[in-house]
Amino acid sequence: MISVAEAIQIVRQQTQTLSTERVELEKTLLRVVAADVVADTDLPPFDRAQMDGYAVRADDVKETPARLQIVGESAAGRGWHHQLAEGQAVRIMTGAPVPAGADSVQQVELTTELKDGTVVELLETVETGKSIVKRGSEIIAGEIVLRAGTTINAAMMAVLAAFGYAQVEVFQKPRVAVLATGSELVSVDQKPGQDQIRDSNNYSISAYAELAGAITERMPLTGDETSLLKTQIAEAARRSDVIVTSGGVSMGVYDVTKAALKELDAEIFFERVALRPGKPTVFARLPNGTLVFGLPGNPVSVSVTFNLFARTAMLAMQGATEPSLKRETAVLARSVKGTVDRESYLPAQLTSNDDAELVAFPLKWGGSSDFVAFALTTALVIVPASVKAIEAGALVGVVRLP
Ligand code: AMP
Numbered sequence: 001m002i003s004v005a006e007a008i009q010i011v012r013q014q015t016q017t018l019s020t021e022r023v024e025l026e027k028t029l030l031r032v033v034a035a036d037v038v039a040d041t042d043l044p045p046f047d048r049a050q051m052d053g054y055a056v057r058a059d060d061v062k063e064t065p066a067r068l069q070i071v072g073e074s075a076a077g078r079g080w081h082h083q084l085a086e087g088q089a090v091r092i093m094t095g096a097p098v099p100a101g102a103d104s105v106q107q108v109e110l111t112t113e114l115k116d117g118t119v120v121e122l123l124e125t126v127e128t129g130k131s132i133v134k135r136g137s138e139i140i141a142g143e144i145v146l147r148a149g150t151t152i153n154a155a156m157m158a159v160l161a162a163f164g165y166a167q168v169e170v171f172q173k174p175r176v177a178v179l180a181t182g183s184e185l186v187s188v189d190q191k192p193g194q195d196q197i198r199d200s201n202n203y204s205i206s207a208y209a210e211l212a213g214a215i216t217e218r219m220p221l222t223g224d225e226t227s228l229l230k231t232q233i234a235e236a237a238r239r240s241d242v243i244v245t246s247g248g249v250s251m252g253v254y255d256v257t258k259a260a261l262k263e264l265d266a267e268i269f270f271e272r273v274a275l276r277p278g279k280p281t282v283f284a285r286l287p288n289g290t291l292v293f294g295l296p297g298n299p300v301s302v303s304v305t306f307n308l309f310a311r312t313a314m315l316a317m318q319g320a321t322e323p324s325l326k327r328e329t330a331v332l333a334r335s336v337k338g339t340v341d342r343e344s345y346l347p348a349q350l351t352s353n354d355d356a357e358l359v360a361f362p363l364k365w366g367g368s369s370d371f372v373a374f375a376l377t378t379a380l381v382i383v384p385a386s387v388k389a390i391e392a393g394a395l396v397g398v399v400r401l402p
């Protein structure tokens with residue numbers, strides 16, 4: 001059995017980035033940038049007024065009240081492009097270029113216009129540089145503003161727009177097929193008969209995969225029958241980068257996922273991880289290159305193993321710099337128990353206390369099948385293998401769930 005860390009390492013080693021594509025800016029939210037994004041202009045592109053008021057020479061306002069002659073107006077998009085001389089002022093608006101010769105902007109509230117707007121009286125002195133954002137003080141043309149590997153968020157959309165990226169080079173989205181096994185499963189629109197349950201894993205897996213940037217496809221439900229499963233996996237592999245199955249990976253007579261993968265000549269990288277829940281997780285690659293994650297059937301195991309392993313692969317395929325869940329430290333609010341030979345990832349809710357520390361509240365749950373309780377989970381508390389228990393108040397490792 002390998003550790004969780006080793007398993008994640010193997011996933012990263014076996015995963016290659018997908019090709020890149022140029023995508024219209026408005027379609028790039030949450031995509032991963034494939035090449036460094038470079039500023040094509042200084043920002044601001046000119047000395048910019050930060051207030052409505054008057055562009056002046058600070059020297060002319062050493063004694064107040066000072067009266068200056070208004071010689072023009074500089075508005076946003078329509079500047080006053082002359083040299084400001086001694087004794088002169090230019091009426092200026094927020095966002096407008098500051099004329100040459102002026103070295104400060106006095107806000108309009110501290111001024112009065114006289115003589116039909118030909119003269120302005122300044123009531124207070126003004127510091128040199130006041131209310132001016134100097135050209136290039138935010139960014140100089142040629143600087144890298146977003147590194148390759150960055151996931152584009154809403155604020156970054158503005159950055160891309162400001163530097164003229166009408167299209168952005170991003171990594172392709174992985175195409176993911178989701179495939180549930182189990183002869184007990186019926187689809188969501190059916191009433192389960194005797195001994196049957198509705199398939200829920202296909203929906204959580206697809207949703208997690210979409211949160212990881214994938215394009216998903218749900219394959220038809222497949223019973224516990226090797227030949228049918230083989231057909232479905234082969235079919236899915238023709239148009240997918242990743243297949244995520246659930247169920248059928250334990251040691252039971254009807255656990256046929258591994259048999260199907262072997263018959264399809266898949267290379268199996270691991271099939272047991274020292275993890276609770278989620279020990280029988282399988283990671284393999286089909287001869288055509290499609291990666292397969294064979295997750296256990298229990299819905300809670302699905303969420304844990306998907307986010308530890310399959311999510312990592314999907315983000316790594318998109319070139320993300322940090323594809324794995326980030327480990328943080330929290331104060332444990334209630335004691336938890338560990339397992340002898342496996343690392344535990346236990347459902348919890350994450351909040352913070354008045355000391356600005358993260359606090360993890362482990363949830364009461366009925367084990368790896370209790371997906372109703374799991375729906376409230378926002379994070380997993382990590383208990384190292386062989387630690388019997390961790391007491392309330394101790395610091396623990398946690399990962400947030402997407
Ligand atoms: P298995 O890993 O196939 O032994 O399944 C473990 C448990 O998870 C069993 O109780 C299954 O009925 C349940 N299970 C398997 N697949 C699904 C699914 N797609 N949706 C909901 N429960 C499932």
Ligand code: MG
Binds near residue numbers: 181183224247297
């Ligand atoms: Mg099963």
